Amino acid sequence: MSTNNESFLTKYIFSTDHKVIGKQFIWLGIFFLFFGGYLSLLMRWQLAYPEQAVPWWLSWGIFFKDAGGIIDPDTYNQLFTMHGTIMIFWAVTPILIGGFGNFVIPLQIGAPDMAFPRLNMISFWTWFLSSVVLLASYLLPQGPAAAGWTSYPPLSSPMGGIPGEGQTLWTLALVLMGTGTIMGAINYIITVVRLRAPGMTYFRMPLTVWGLWLTSIMNAVFVPVIAAGLILLLLDRVLGTEFFVAGGLASGPGGDPLLYQHVFWIFGHPEVYILILPVWGIVSDLLAVFARKPAFGYKVTAICMSTICVLSSIVWGHHMYTTGMSPLLGKAFMFLTLLISIPSSIFFLNWLATLWKGNLHFEPPMIYTMGVVWVFAIGGLTGLYNATVTSDIYLHDTMFVVGHFHFTLAATLVLGLFAAIHYWFPKMFGREINRTMANIHFWVTFVSMNFVFFNMMVLGYAGHHRRLYNPMEFDFLKPLLGLNEWITWFAIINGVIQLLFIFNFVWSMFKGKVAVRNPWGASTLEWTLDAPLPHGNFAQTPTVYSRPHEYSHPSLTDTDWVPQSEPIPGTA
Amino acid sequence: MKQYFSKINQVITKAVWGIWFLDPPKDVSLDGYRIDNTIQYTDTVITFYFSVVVLALVYFIFKYRSRPGHNAQYDRGDSKKNLIATVAMGLLVFFSIDVVIEAMSFKDLKEAFWKFPKGSDVVRIEVMPQQYAWNVRYPGPDGEFATEDDIVPPLNLMHIPVNKPVVIQIAPWDVIHSFYIPNFRVKVDATPGMINAMWFQATETGEFEIACAELCGNSHYRMKGYLTVESESEYNAWLTSLAEEEDEWEEWDEWDEDPLEEVTIPEDWGWPWKEIR
Numbered sequence: 006m007s008t009n010n011e012s013f014l015t016k017y018i019f020s021t022d023h024k025v026i027g028k029q030f031i032w033l034g035i036f037f038l039f040f041g042g043y044l045s046l047l048m049r050w051q052l053a054y055p056e057q058a059v060p061w062w063l064s065w066g067i068f069f070k071d072a073g074g075i076i077d078p079d080t081y082n083q084l085f086t087m088h089g090t091i092m093i094f095w096a097v098t099p100i101l102i103g104g105f106g107n108f109v110i111p112l113q114i115g116a117p118d119m120a121f122p123r124l125n126m127i128s129f130w131t132w133f134l135s136s137v138v139l140l141a142s143y144l145l146p147q148g149p150a151a152a153g154w155t156s157y158p159p160l161s162s163p164m165g166g167i168p169g170e171g172q173t174l175w176t177l178a179l180v181l182m183g184t185g186t187i188m189g190a191i192n193y194i195i196t197v198v199r200l201r202a203p204g205m206t207y208f209r210m211p212l213t214v215w216g217l218w219l220t221s222i223m224n225a226v227f228v229p230v231i232a233a234g235l236i237l238l239l240l241d242r243v244l245g246t247e248f249f250v251a252g253g254l255a256s257g258p259g260g261d262p263l264l265y266q267h268v269f270w271i272f273g274h275p276e277v278y279i280l281i282l283p284v285w286g287i288v289s290d291l292l293a294v295f296a297r298k299p300a301f302g303y304k305v306t307a308i309c310m311s312t313i314c315v316l317s318s319i320v321w322g323h324h325m326y327t328t329g330m331s332p333l334l335g336k337a338f339m340f341l342t343l344l345i346s347i348p349s350s351i352f353f354l355n356w357l358a359t360l361w362k363g364n365l366h367f368e369p370p371m372i373y374t375m376g377v378v379w380v381f382a383i384g385g386l387t388g389l390y391n392a393t394v395t396s397d398i399y400l401h402d403t404m405f406v407v408g409h410f411h412f413t414l415a416a417t418l419v420l421g422l423f424a425a426i427h428y429w430f431p432k433m434f435g436r437e438i439n440r441t442m443a444n445i446h447f448w449v450t451f452v453s454m455n456f457v458f459f460n461m462m463v464l465g466y467a468g469h470h471r472r473l474y475n476p477m478e479f480d481f482l483k484p485l486l487g488l489n490e491w492i493t494w495f496a497i498i499n500g501v502i503q504l505l506f507i508f509n510f511v512w513s514m515f516k517g518k519v520a521v522r523n524p525w526g527a528s529t530l531e532w533t534l535d536a537p538l539p540h541g542n543f544a545q546t547p548t549v550y551s552r553p554h555e556y557s558h559p560s561l562t563d564t565d566w567v568p569q570s571e572p573i574p575g576t577a
Numbered sequence: 578m579k580q581y582f583s584k585i586n587q588v589i590t591k592a593v594w595g596i597w598f599l600d601p602p603k604d605v606s607l608d609g610y611r612i613d614n615t616i617q618y619t620d621t622v623i624t625f626y627f628s629v630v631v632l633a634l635v636y637f638i639f640k641y642r643s644r645p646g647h648n649a650q651y652d653r654g655d656s657k658k659n660l661i662a663t664v665a666m667g668l669l670v671f672f673s674i675d676v677v678i679e680a681m682s683f684k685d686l687k688e689a690f691w692k693f694p695k696g697s698d699v700v701r702i703e704v705m706p707q708q709y710a711w712n713v714r715y716p717g718p719d720g721e722f723a724t725e726d727d728i729v730p731p732l733n734l735m736h737i738p739v740n741k742p743v744v745i746q747i748a749p750w751d752v753i754h755s756f757y758i759p760n761f762r763v764k765v766d767a768t769p770g771m772i773n774a775m776w777f778q779a780t781e782t783g784e785f786e787i788a789c790a791e792l793c794g795n796s797h798y799r800m801k802g803y804l805t806v807e808s809e810s811e812y813n814a815w816l817t818s819l820a821e822e823e824d825e826w827e828e829w830d831e832w833d834e835d836p837l838e839e840v841t842i843p844e845d846w847g848w849p850w851k852e853i854r
Contacts, residue, residue, distance in 0.1 A: 078795040153792045159769055160752040166708055166794040251770025253707075253750040262753060262768050296641070301654030302663060327755060328766045329773035332691045336683060343675040351667040355654065357630070358663070360637040364649035367642070375634070382630045386623040389674060395682040395690065396615045399601075399762040402755060402790040466616075468602050468759035470790045474798040479786055481602045481759055557649040565649065 019130075021122035022540045026129050027108030028433065031426075033136065034100030035510075038419075039503065041091035046493075046500050048084045051076045053486070053493035055475040063497075078474040082151035083171070085472055089154030090175065093280070094182050095136055097418045101283045102186075102224070103132065105425050106193055106217045108433065112531035112538075113211050115202025115547045115570070120195040128188035135181035142174040150175035153472060155273070158249035158265050162241050165254070176239045183232040190224035193217060202530070202570075204549035208304055209569070211529050211553040215307045216286020219314050220279050227275045227318070234268035263328060270321035278317040280414060284421030285310060285352070288377050291424055292356055293554035294527045295371035296363030297565050300554050302355040309348035309355075316345050326397045335394050342392040349385055353378075364557070364565075368525065369443035373424035376451050377417055383455075384412030387462060405465025411458040420451070423506070430513065431520035435536035438517060442509040446502055453499035460492050528566045529553050602759040605785070605806070607778035608689040609762035615681045622674045690763075693776055693853050694742035702735065704747040705846050706754035706767050708793055709800040711735070714847045715816060723847040728819050733802040735787065737779060738812040744776040746851060755791035758804060764790055772851050779806040 020026060047068075050059050058074030069076055076084070107125065111118055119125045142149035147169025152161040159165045161172050197218045201210070210218075237248040251259030293300040300306060322330060322338030330338075356378055365371070387409045390396045400406060423446075430438040469476060469485055476482040476489070523532040530547055547570035557565045560575040567573055604610060641647070703714040703722055713735045717726035730736070737743045747756055749767040756775070757764040765775035787802030807815070 078798065082792070082795055082797075151795070157753055157791075160793060165752050251768075252748070254752075254769065259770055261770060263771065297643075297649040298651060299653045301652065302659055303653065304655055305660060305663065327764050328768060329771065332686065335686070339679060339682065343671070343679055346675050347667045347671050350670040351663050353630075354663045354666055357633050357637070358654055358659075360634075360641065362650040362652065363637070363641045364643050364647055365638065365641050367638075375638075378634065379631075382627055386627055389619050389623065389678065390616060393615060393619070393678050393682045395612050395685045396619065396678075398690065398764055399612045399616070399759075401764060402757070466601055470757060470788055472792045472797060474795075476798070478799045478801060479788060481786055552653075557651045559651050 019126060021118070021126050023107045023111050023119045023122065023125060024433075024538055024540075026125050027104050027106075029129055030099045030103030030107060030132070031105075033133065034096050034098075034104060035507070037091050037095040037136070038097075038100070039507070041088050041096050042500055042503065044084045044088040044091070046497060047076060048081065048088060049493040049496045051081055051084075051474065052476065053490040055477050079151060080148065081474040082153075082167075082472070083148050086150050086153050086156070086175075090139070090150070090179075092415070093154065093276070094179065095139065097280055097414070097422065098186070099132065100422050101280065101418065101425070102217065102220060103129065103189060105213075105283065105287070105422075105429070106189065106221070108429065109531065110193055110196055110214055110217055111200065112432075112534070112542060113214050113529050113553075114197060114200060114205050115530050115543060115549065116196060116200035117541045117543065117546075119192050120199055121192050124188050124192050128185045128192065131181055131185035131188065135178045135185060138174055138181060139178035142171040142178075145169050145171050145174070147171060155269060156238070157269075158238060158241065158262050159251070159254050161238060162247075162250050162254065163245070164250065173239070173242050176235050176242065180232055180235050180239065183228045183235070186224050186228050187232075190221040190228070193221035194225060197221075202543075202547050202549055205569075208307065209549055209552050211286070212289035212300060212303070212306060212310075213283070213286040215310060216282040216284070216289075219310055220282040223275050223279045223282070223314055223317075227272045227279070230268060231272035231276075234265055234272070238265065266325055266328065267321070270324045271318075274321040274324065275314075275317050277410075277414065278313060280418055282310060282314070284377060284418055287421055287425050287428075288374050288381075289352070289356065289359075290529070290553065291370055291374040291428060292359045292378075293556065294428075294525055295366045295368060295374070296360050297366070297526075297556045298359065298363045298554075299552065299556060300355070301358035301361070302352075303552060303554070306352045306355045309352040312348045313345055316341065316348070320345065323392055323397070326394050327401050339392060339394050343389075346385075346389070353382070353385070368427075369438065369440055369447065370424045370428035370525070372444065372447050373420050373427060376420040376447065377424065379451075380412055380416035380420060380455065380458075383459070384409065384414075384417055387412060400465055402471050403465035404461045404469040404471060407471055408458045408461030408463075408465060411461065416454050416458055419454075423447070423450075426510070428525070429531075430510075431524050432531055432534075432536055432538070434514045434517070435520055436513055436515075436517035437520045437524065438513040439509050442505055446506045446509065449502040449505075450499060453495045453502070456495040457492050457499060460488055464488060464492075526556075526564070526566050528555060528568050530569055533568045533570055601762075604760065604762060605779055605781040605783065606761040606763070607780055608685070609760075611681075611685040611689060612762040615678055615685070618681065619674070619678055622677075626670065626674070693744060693774065694778075698741055700737055700741055700743045701850060702737070702743060702745050703847050703850075704735075704745055704756060704767070705750055706747070706756065706789065706793075706800070707750035708752065709789070709796040711756075711787060711800075711802040712750075712846065713802075715819075716850070717820065722850050726820070727847055728816055730815075730819055733787075734805070735802060736805045736807060736812055736815050738809040739779050739782050739806050741809070742776055742778045744774060744853075746772050746774050746848075748772045748848070750846070752793050753791050754789045754793050754800070757788045757790035758785060759788065760785045766791060772848065774851070774853055782806045782808065 149171040151167045240246045241248055247255050248260040249262050249265045289300050289306055320342040323342045390400055427438055522535050549569045550572040558573050705712040710732045713730055715728040716722050717728050747767045749769055754767045761777045763777050765773050785804045787804050789800035
């Protein structure tokens with residue numbers, strides 16, 4: 006744990022310090038966030054101006070030169086495949102779970118580091134290797150994977166009609182990424198179980214830690230499932246086995262393509278919650294901090310989150326209503342899916358009740374958090390259409406589904422991670438992030454993303470199906486071109502304003518106002534330390550006396566908070 | 578100046594029209610209204626609940642904003658009363674939305690979508706999608722599939738009589754496709770190795786588009802079929818004319834670029850009709 010004898014290499018590259026690894030994850034994730042976002046803009050261009058040359062300011066004059074600047078159908082399929090894959094596995098997951106999981110968990114539970122620091126480092130570098138493999142597929146003559154982020158075989162099988170080995174590298178990269186995820190997940194679980202400071206009981210952990218911990222449990226359980234499926238797919242591709250090939254492409258009676266879908270969604274549905282649980286935790290905590298009162302129904306929120314974890318593992322069939330599943334199965338999956346709305350509404354009400362009679366400070370992290378409350382309400386409610394078998398028959402595989410999951414995954418997660426970045430920025434870099442820029446960034450992002458994703462649902466309601474290179478091929482989609490244009494321009498606005506965020510991030514890192522120890526008056530343990538935090542965190546292991554958000558406690562007089570490591574006066 | 582105004586006016590009209598007045602394609606099926614009704618009910622209730630959330634947020638933002646002299650009221654919200662209140666409201670949401678749409682959905686599935694029609698007036702069609710076209714097959718005079726006298730219309734063409742139930746059995750040649758007719762609100766996946774089924778009934782004549790809803794490769798976007806709904810006599814005449822036509826693949830010449838050049842498909846791809854319980 007000594008800070009001596011650290012060369013640049015061991016301090017910044019192959020570091021075992023959870024804070025450095027967390028930042029590495031965040032940088033990796035931000036790079037991919039921009040990369041994946043750029044892919045989506047190219048996709049949007051093609052939808053709004055089908056088969057028209059991409060303008061120079063979007064193609065940077067280097068892409069699509071061969072075709073005169075026009076995106077061809079193969080490239081378009083690669084765009085949405087890589088956009089989905091990158092955003093989920095290489096942008097949001099590293100930032101929220103790898104980044105904040107690493108940075109926040111040990112600090113908030115009063116631990117010196119993760120339980121397995123070296124495993125932590127290996128986890129990051131496995132992840133890094135996986136991203137190299139993924140990006141390497143862009144160097145192949147026929148480009149990267151193009152079978153969608155779900156990559157259903159037999160389309161993703163060698164006979165499926167997609168040329169080149171991009172799909173193989175995609176599968177390999179995901180297996181590697183899964184390996185890194187499992188390593189990280191085990192580490193987070195053990196850290197929370199074993200390294201909590203004295204007095205830090207489970208029901209004194211901040212809800213952020215609750216969210217990240219539950220996420221890690223889900224990762225440890227469900228990532229192996231998809232890894233198994235992907236390894237079978239890899240065998241299909243590399244060795245010519247036919248686990249997932251049937252019908253005319255199979256050399257014999259064949260395997261079962263439907264098996265892959267079940268395996269994929271057994272992981273795939275919990276994955277949605279894997280991604281969103283950290284945000285729920287962060288939002289629950291931040292609402293309390295900036296409303297200056299305890300998180301309403303703290304215990305109930307934690308229990309609801311746990312209940313949702315359990316329920317989420319038995320609802321995967323709602324992604325497959327149109328595959329011809331038995332009526333009994335369809336009804337069972339529908340019922341189980343709809344059950345999730347009970348715990349979801351309860352903790353959502355707890356969020357609103359936290360604001361009730363509070364003292365609301367609209368600092369940058371708070372406005373992003375309020376943004377999450379808004380977009381998650383839309384995302385959650387619109388899930389009802391897709392949970393219902395009959396309305397899903399019409400809406401399945403349309404832009405409605407795209408709009409819905411962008412509200413829950415893209416809007417909720419991205420606003421959530423912006424909230425987290427703005428909230429912990431002073432602790433990470435010892436400086437404050439610029440508020441004016443943050444406010445502008447929030448409002449432009451918020452308005453444009455709502456416009457984009459809401460109108461995607463409108464498109465889907467009008468019948469616009471997914472993954473269409475050129476919707477103008479269909480007469481019933483022709484009236485939708487105007488709306489597609491509008492969405493594209495709002496998406497471009499959304500993309501451009503992210504440059505302001507990255508400018509603010511880097512500028513504040515070096516030129517921002519030097520931050521005080523606890524700028525938000527938060528009571529969780531990380532705010533008892535001065536930045537820059539030393540390797541090993543706490544000079545003396547703190548003892549925890551209270552819940553994470555005892556703000557405005559009646560027995561406090563001068564301030565409205567005390568750190569968790571000090572007893573509330575008059576109650577001890 | 579005037580032309581700028583008219584341009585702006587055009588853009589705004591287009592935007593407003595585009596956003597607020599988009600309807601799903603016209604429903605021409607017997608049971609499509611059921612799906613529209615479920616969607617409309619869900620629209621109404623979630624708009625209501627979302628409005629409540631927004632009103633609460635706006636009120637809280639105004640009422641409880643930080644200002645001199647204003648303090649938060651300490652409340653952990655973990656009393657029994659709070660628990661009962663939140664759980665009760667959670668259950669209220671569950672019973673007013675979820676239980677209702679579930680009941681609607683179960684009813685519709687039982688009465689329509691999962692209740693396959695039986696009897697002699699049912700039109701039976703086999704569909705075999707492939708990259709990137711729809712093969713369609715009618716049983717022919719003997720009423721049996723996978724026999725000599727099956728009627729195979731030109732690629733991508735399907736005709737059905739109006740006001741008669743149509744049952745489709747579908748199995749693809751190569752990868753997963755999805756048979757989607759927006760005007761009928763129906764969709765069913767075609768997965769290699771299994772035969773799926775779906776039924777619908779047209780209430781109006783006309784020509785409608787069949788789309789592939791599941792990504793199936795680079796030309797997924799132009800995998801398109803034409804569904805013609807016509808009177809029973811026209812439909813029968815069409816079938817008879819096809820049966821007489823020897824060279825059923827003639828229409829292929831009309832493709833300027835044949836996407837199926839390299840694909841080999843057995844001409845007798847049909848399968849014996851699978852009875853559905």
